[in-house]
Structure formats: C-alpha cells, structure tokens
Amino acid sequence: MKTRPPGRWGQPGVDLRAVGAPVRHIPVLLAEVLEALSPKAGDVIVDGTFGAGGYTKAILASGASVVAIDRDPDAIAAGRGLEQQSGGRLRLVQAPFSTLDEQVESADGVVLDIGISSMQVDQPERGFSFRTDGPLDMRMAQAGLSAADVVNSFKIGDLARIFGFLGEERNAGRIARMIESRREKRPFERTLDLADAIETHIGRAPKDKIHPATRVFQALRIFVNDELSELAKALVASERILKPGGRLAVVTFHSLEDRIVKRFIADRADVATGSRHLPEAHARTATFRKAGGGVPAGDAEVAANPRARSARLRAAIRTEAPARAGDLTIFGLPKLPGIQAPRER
Secondary structure, three states: OOOOOOOOOOOOOOOOOHHOOOOOOOOOHHHHHHHOOOOOOOOEEEEEEOOOHHHHHHHHHOOOOEEEEEEHHHHHHHHHHHHHHHOEEEEHHHHHHHHHHHHHHOEEEEEEEOOOOHHHOOOHHHOOOOOOOOHHHOOOOOOOOHHHHHHOOOOHHHHHHHHHHHHHHOHHHHHHHHHHHHHHEEEEEOOHHHHHHHHHHHHHOOOOOOOOOOOHHHHHHHHHHHHHHHHHHHHHHHHHHHHEEEEEEEEEEOHHHHHHHHHOOOOOOOOOOOOOOOOOOHHHOOEEEEEEOOOOOHHHHHHHHHHHHHHHEEEEEEEOOOOOOOOOOOOOOOOOOOOOOOOOO
C-alpha cells in the first residue's frame, strides 16, 4: 500500500484510504498535520474543526482519543456513527471552537483547520457558494445573522469596510453602493442574484482568474461567522489546555487567518526579559516554541486537491510556562460593525 513520504517533522507517511478519508472531502496537509501532532495511544487530541472528520479519523487510527468540536449541527450529526464506532475514544461536541477550553481541561494536542468545509460548500441550501444557486445564508451554526441580513440591512460604509478588510476587495466601495441602490428595489435573497449583480456592476475581463464576487462572498462568510475573532480566541484557549510538550497545529487558507496564527506563535515564543527601562513585572517566559515555519502543500497534493493550493500549516509546542492573559489586541483584528439583530424584511 502506498504512503506519502515523510514530511518536515520526520514521521512516517499516511495513506489517506487507510484512515477512511471520504473521497469527496480530502483533509488538507493531513500527513504534515499528523507529523506536527505526533499522536499516540493514550493521548487526548482536540480537533477543533471536525468538519467531515478527516483529521479525527487519522488521529483515531494512531490510537489516540479525540474530542472533536464543530458548531455546525450537520457535521456533528454526520459524525455520530464514527463516534459510536470509536470504542469511547471519540467525543463530539457541538460548540464554537473558541470555547474549546470549556470542553476539555487538558490535551496533548490541538488541531484547527480554519475556514469552510467542502461539505458546506457542496450544499447549495447552505448558501456558501455561488457555483449553484441557493439562499444567501452562510451561517455555520445555522443560527443568528445571515449573509442576506448583512447585505440587506447594513449601512453602505459598514458593507464597504467588511468587503475591504475581510475580502481585501479593491472595489469594496463601488460594490457597497450598488448593493444599497439595488436592495431598495428588492432585497438580495439568493447567492446567484448577488453574484450576478456584482459581476454586472464590476465587469469581468477575460484574463480575470476568479469571479468578481469571490472576495465579497469570502468577506460575508468571515463576518457572519466572526471567523477571525473565533480563531484568535481558539488560539488563546489552546494555550490554556495544552500540557507541557503539547502540540498545536493550525491550517489556514488565506492571509488574514495565517497572519493571526503567525502573530500568535511569534508573540508566545518571544521571551521578554525586562531591562533597566522596564519594570520587572513586564518580564515573561515563552509559552510556546515554534515547530517550523508556514508549511505549504506539495505539488502532488495540490494537483490532487486544488483546495490545498493556498493552505499553510503552522505548528508550535507548548512549554511549561503558565498561560498568559487572553489579550486579543495582539492579533490586530480589524474594527468592524458589531453583529446586530436583522431588521424585518
């Protein structure tokens, strides 16, 4: 049976079929994640983004136990069969991964696969993609403010900030003004309606590689699910529960996410010793040590799974130092409008 070659951490390769990974959902950087976590029998690993269970299945195959968290009720429901077959080594929890320290007291490893799962994209009724038509929803937890609520009720300036910061959309202002004008006639309720309106307004050159609505949809998804704040809180929570020597592995898919993870690890791996210019109270010890830089997917994986093209894995190992205070200002999160109750439509 073929396996992937050893990766940067020197552990054996992993055969995707051997761990039961579904054909339609291929866990990204799976071998590298396992090498970073180094799970073994008796370990407790937290999979903070269960999704279709790709990482969890591989970790269970190593003999470790898993506490798998997901806020999407569909993901939890789909994983119940695996939970029943695990012999008590898998516990599923429906919750935001930012609360992982409320679900587990201590762990030998934490893995986070940030962003949207292929299961969500493949279901038009979830409204995450405009490849097929569906309701403009995008809620991972299937509750709270929807993308349609944001598009149809937020002020033009707030929309422009969301599209600009979270989507890095250079036409954020133009698109926001178009939305404000169009929604007065009829609200946006479907994915293709919004995508087509953006394409018509902005245009699309033959050389453009992505649809003009791609960054707006990314921004709406990140905002509706508060993804950047959730990630920052999950990293701080991981620091609290990881044992000395425990391992953190985070896979990101765009620069906003990767910047947060990189900044967190750099901050926690930094040792401030204080000086004659600073009070001794400012001295601190490193709570993590870096375990390699941002690891991309290899050419073979990208060819087999295009979703892996932008993926980056960052890993760190917990030291014996006490966890620091959960100050989120280190992450430089953008100031965006608060989540509001949707208005009646």
